[in-house]
Amino acid sequence: MLLPLSLLSIILIILSLPSQTLASTNSSSENTFIRCLVHHSDSSNPITPAIFTPNNASFSSVLQAYIRNLRFNNSYTRKPYLIITALHVSHVQAAVVCAQKHNLQMKIRSGGHDYEGVSYVAEVPFFILDMFNIRSIDVDIAAGTAYVQAGATLGEVYYRIAEKSDTHGFPAGVCPTVGVGGHISGGGYGNMMRKYGLSVDNVIDAEIVDVNGRLLDRKSMGEDLFWAIKGGGGASFGVVISYKIRLVQVPKVVTVFQVRRTLEENATNIVYKWEHVAPNIDNDLFIRLILDVVNSTSQNNVTNKTVRGTFIALFLGDSKRLLSIMKESFPELGLKESDCIETSWLRSVLFWTNINITMPVEILLDRMPQSLNYLKRKSDYVKEAISKEGLEGIWKKMIELENTILYFNPYGGRMAEIPATATPFPHRAGNLWKVQYQANWNEPGKEVADYYIDLTRKLHSYMTPFVSKNPREAFFNYKDLDLGINHNGKNSYQEGRVYGVEYFKENFDKLVQIKTKVDPHNFFRNEQSIPTKPTN
Numbered sequence: 001m002l003l004p005l006s007l008l009s010i011i012l013i014i015l016s017l018p019s020q021t022l023a024s025t026n027s028s029s030e031n032t033f034i035r036c037l038v039h040h041s042d043s044s045n046p047i048t049p050a051i052f053t054p055n056n057a058s059f060s061s062v063l064q065a066y067i068r069n070l071r072f073n074n075s076y077t078r079k080p081y082l083i084i085t086a087l088h089v090s091h092v093q094a095a096v097v098c099a100q101k102h103n104l105q106m107k108i109r110s111g112g113h114d115y116e117g118v119s120y121v122a123e124v125p126f127f128i129l130d131m132f133n134i135r136s137i138d139v140d141i142a143a144g145t146a147y148v149q150a151g152a153t154l155g156e157v158y159y160r161i162a163e164k165s166d167t168h169g170f171p172a173g174v175c176p177t178v179g180v181g182g183h184i185s186g187g188g189y190g191n192m193m194r195k196y197g198l199s200v201d202n203v204i205d206a207e208i209v210d211v212n213g214r215l216l217d218r219k220s221m222g223e224d225l226f227w228a229i230k231g232g233g234g235a236s237f238g239v240v241i242s243y244k245i246r247l248v249q250v251p252k253v254v255t256v257f258q259v260r261r262t263l264e265e266n267a268t269n270i271v272y273k274w275e276h277v278a279p280n281i282d283n284d285l286f287i288r289l290i291l292d293v294v295n296s297t298s299q300n301n302v303t304n305k306t307v308r309g310t311f312i313a314l315f316l317g318d319s320k321r322l323l324s325i326m327k328e329s330f331p332e333l334g335l336k337e338s339d340c341i342e343t344s345w346l347r348s349v350l351f352w353t354n355i356n357i358t359m360p361v362e363i364l365l366d367r368m369p370q371s372l373n374y375l376k377r378k379s380d381y382v383k384e385a386i387s388k389e390g391l392e393g394i395w396k397k398m399i400e401l402e403n404t405i406l407y408f409n410p411y412g413g414r415m416a417e418i419p420a421t422a423t424p425f426p427h428r429a430g431n432l433w434k435v436q437y438q439a440n441w442n443e444p445g446k447e448v449a450d451y452y453i454d455l456t457r458k459l460h461s462y463m464t465p466f467v468s469k470n471p472r473e474a475f476f477n478y479k480d481l482d483l484g485i486n487h488n489g490k491n492s493y494q495e496g497r498v499y500g501v502e503y504f505k506e507n508f509d510k511l512v513q514i515k516t517k518v519d520p521h522n523f524f525r526n527e528q529s530i531p532t533k534p535t536n
């Protein structure tokens with residue numbers, strides 16, 4: 001049956017009525033918030049196209065577009081009542097000003113890689129300020145710097161640098177879809193850390209929207225706030241718009257390798273040697289060690305679980321020099337020339353993220369990760385090498401738990417030279433390596449999640465004798481709510497101190513001071529933000 005057009009449109013209006021009525025009667029505070037946003041953004045950059053309420057057809061896809069831990073992509077996680085996909089700095093300013101006026105909780109999201117979903121999940125009603133549209137990158141090879149906006153991904157940054165020079169790079173994370181906003185403000189490390197330090201050791205300026213809605217640069221924000229947003233987490237202090245970074249030198253040819261050894265292949269002795277070598281070897285060489293549990297090549301058809309060490313490396317030089325360093329310092333690994341792949345620094349990023357190195361490098365511009373899963377992460381720092389007996393106990397525990405993975409990232413080199421107070425990131429000299437605990441799974445459901453999360457807690461607990469204590473240190477970018485959360489209430493300082501000291505050690509007090517000065521009413525807050533000083 002064909003309906004006349006006018007009748008059709010009447011039906012459509014009726015059909016759309018309930019939701020519109022709901023939208024206008026339900027949330028008067030939401031509407032006044034939207035009116036405030038419109039009022040505060042300038043007319044040449046209208047904010048309306050950036051506002052998504054649950055009534056918008058694309059609300060769910062906008063929300064899901066930057067969920068990078070499937071644990072939070074479900075029906076039982078609280079949803080925001082609004083998403084602002086800022087298109088312009090004035091939209092950020094409007095969001096900050098209006099949210100305070102209406103006493104609303106704001107979450108800031110850039111790349112969405114927070115391990116605990118802190119950028120897009122909350123226990124209280126909240127809205128998301130989404131930064132993915134604010135992502136321009138401007139590389140200046142002559143000056144040796146680049147201007148990178150918060151919504152850019154690391155892959156985009158690397159690609160844009162390499163587009164202009166094959167001898168420049170930037171020391172940041174190995175996962176190309178991670179966002180600049182969270183990554184750099186939280187410290188940011190990658191496989192050039194032993195040579196050049198963290199991302200924040202190579203930041204020379206920044207732009208931030210402060211609690212008053214002002215756009216500040218390094219000069220106008222002052223050295224304290226500039227210090228704080230180099231590792232203390234942006235979300236406690238303001239909205240990071242951009243960083244100006246100092247590029248570093250990389251050779252035209254770098255070498256990568258990945259070598260695996262199971263317990264049957266002498267892994268215990270090789271790992272033991274790695275503990276002593278990896279943090280002290282040539283700064284051009286970074287050898288990450290990944291430990292997981294696999295089925296061993298069965299003897300007599302008996303399936304047996306074993307631990308496998310995967311040694312994955314970036315060397316800032318050619319394979320000839322690498323082989324001679326390895327022969328000299330780490331012959332136990334048995335690295336062969338055929339294990340070595342010479343490539344460009346940009347392509348080494350593909351190798352490290354498990355993308356075939358022959359793929360077009362444009363894959364780094366892909367904002368969607370190659371795969372997504374459900375995950376939990378925790379971290380630790382090791383200051384003394386673990387004995388072979390200690391390692392054997394860890395293998396036994398891992399085999400018992402079966403589904404946990406350890407990543408060991410060696411420190412030393414440049415990391416040990418930079419003072420612990422130079423930035424909020426305190427884990428410098430004296431650390432041999434950082435441990436990351438992983439559980440990854442592929443099934444939805446809270447019970448399944450609890451099972452895997454518990455495995456990481458058990459392994460973390462087992463590791464207690466081998467890792468830092470008083471405080472037991474953790475890496476802020478490896479967000480772990482097990483360390484404690486603040487409930488945004490009266491106790492936020494006491495609660496904040498608990499995780500704050502683990503993440504920042506003695507720098508915590510300075511972060512609190514700066515926080516109290518720049519955001520005394522604690523507008524910029526989340527589950528693990530820096531608290532203000534108690535008033536009494």
Ligand SMILES: Cc1cc2nc3c(=O)[nH]c(=O)nc-3n(C[C@H](O)[C@H](O)[C@H](O)COP(=O)(O)OP(=O)(O)OC[C@H]3O[C@@H](n4cnc5c(N)ncnc54)[C@H](O)[C@@H]3O)c2cc1C
Pocket residue numbers: 068107108109110111112113114115117118119131150172173174175177178179180181182183185186187188189190233234235236238239240241477478479526
């Ligand atoms: C697959 C994967 C690989 C990783 N690899 C590394 C690695 O190699 N090295 C490393 O150091 N870390 C790594 N991480 C951790 C990562 O650096 C942190 O999760 C980082 O915070 C992510 O930044 P984001 O912008 O993508 O995340 P988001 O989830 O958007 O944000 C993380 C936090 O920063 C805040 N924030 C985001 N943008 C802003 C802004 N513009 N202004 C103020 N606050 C903001 C958020 O509110 C949130 O609290 C990895 C994470 C994943 C998921």
Ligand SMILES: *[C@@H]1O[C@H](CO)[C@@H](O)[C@H](O)[C@H]1NC(C)=O
Pocket residue numbers: 048049050051052053055056
């Ligand atoms: C969301 O929906 C509202 C009302 O239907 C509409 O005015 C607005 O333009 C939509 N926003 C976007 C970004 O599409």
Ligand SMILES: *[C@@H]1O[C@H](CO)[C@@H](O)[C@H](O)[C@H]1NC(C)=O
Pocket residue numbers: 064070073074372
């Ligand atoms: C997230 O959940 C939605 C709704 O269940 C689903 O359509 C989407 O595919 C999920 N995203 C991913 C990446 O699995």
Ligand SMILES: *[C@@H]1O[C@H](CO)[C@@H](O)[C@H](O)[C@H]1NC(C)=O
Pocket residue numbers: 266269270332
């Ligand atoms: C295992 O490593 C030890 C110590 O490095 C070494 O002495 C031994 O020969 C190695 N065994 C094998 C089978 O490679």
Ligand SMILES: *[C@@H]1O[C@H](CO)[C@@H](O)[C@H](O)[C@H]1NC(C)=O
Pocket residue numbers: 294295303
């Ligand atoms: C290892 O073997 C078990 C059976 O003993 C099997 O269920 C499991 O899938 C195997 N794992 C891998 C990674 O092959």
Ligand SMILES: *[C@@H]1O[C@H](CO)[C@@H](O)[C@H](O)[C@H]1NC(C)=O
Pocket residue numbers: 300301
């Ligand atoms: C080993 O197991 C496989 C499959 O389980 C079987 O096909 C094979 O015959 C077995 N071999 C021996 C020697 O038992």
Ligand SMILES: *[C@@H]1O[C@H](CO)[C@@H](O)[C@H](O)[C@H]1NC(C)=O
Pocket residue numbers: 263296299302304305306307399
């Ligand atoms: C099984 O693995 C353990 C180490 O985890 C090893 O000691 C043992 O010899 C292995 N057994 C077989 C039959 O391979």
Ligand SMILES: *[C@@H]1O[C@H](CO)[C@@H](O)[C@H](O)[C@H]1NC(C)=O
Pocket residue numbers: 356357358
């Ligand atoms: C990478 O891709 C090339 C070309 O398609 C292929 O020949 C090669 O086997 C691939 N390498 C790996 C490790 O998959």
Ligand SMILES: CC(=O)N[C@H]1CO[C@H](CO)[C@@H](O)[C@@H]1O
Pocket residue numbers: 026027028030081
């Ligand atoms: C945003 C908002 O105010 N939502 C409310 C809409 O109405 C339902 C039912 O009355 C409330 O539960 C929501 O909190």
